[in-house]
Amino acid sequence: MSNHALAERHRLAELLAAAGPDAPTLCAGWTTRDLAAHLVIRERRPDAAPGIRVAALAGWTKRVQDDFATRPYEELLRLFRSGPPIYSPFALPGADEAGNTVEYFVHAEDVLRAADDWTEQPVPPGRAEALWRRLPMLARLEVGRRSPVRLQLHHPDGRSLTLGPAGAPTVHLTGAPGELVLFTFGRGAHTTLDVDGPSDAIEALRHVLPLPKK
Secondary structure, X not given: OOOHHHHHHHXXXXXXXXXXXXXXXXXXXXXXXXXXXXXXHHHHOOOOHHHHOOHHHHHHHHHHHHHHHOXXXXXXXXXXXXXXXXXXXXXXXXXXXXHHHHHHHHHHHHHHOOOOOOOOOOOOHHHHHHHHHHHHHHHHHHHHOOOOOEEEEEOOOOOEEEEOOOOOOEEEEEOOHHHHHHHHOOOHHHOOOEEEOOXXXXXXXXXXXXXXXX
């Protein structure tokens, strides 16, 4: 069975190593060192991980992450490459694949696409399909309630996903599953998606969620 999370872990680690500790990322305010520290505490410090999502706990998470970020960059990459320790929730059977395939894909692209001269890396068909399978839940959680317009996300093979307020004007976004996943996580300005729909609806969406530059 393919392990997409493991493959993306290796890809992300190589991109981080190639970029060095002080390169920019698409994560606002984070360098590659900060991103590496985030990845390590997410699976090695269960006490700090909840603050990644829960605002009330974010201060503690930031303190722990900042402390880890002072460690040698090579140590952070070694810890990330070695995978979750036995006490980590991600060490449970299937948890790494379920919880990290999208996480590592998005963060790999955060490193890759922060460079001015980035070149899109091909996504293996099986991994692209895994991203597409996860897209409905992710899109509804991340953008479904925020979008002021009806959204149709189109796979190049003709499959589509519809979300957003019924009765609102519709904006169509077409692209590979990875590009659609990046859009749902707020990286739309750095994607190769095609956007179509009424101009006022597109502008209304652009005010809420980043879209590819015109």
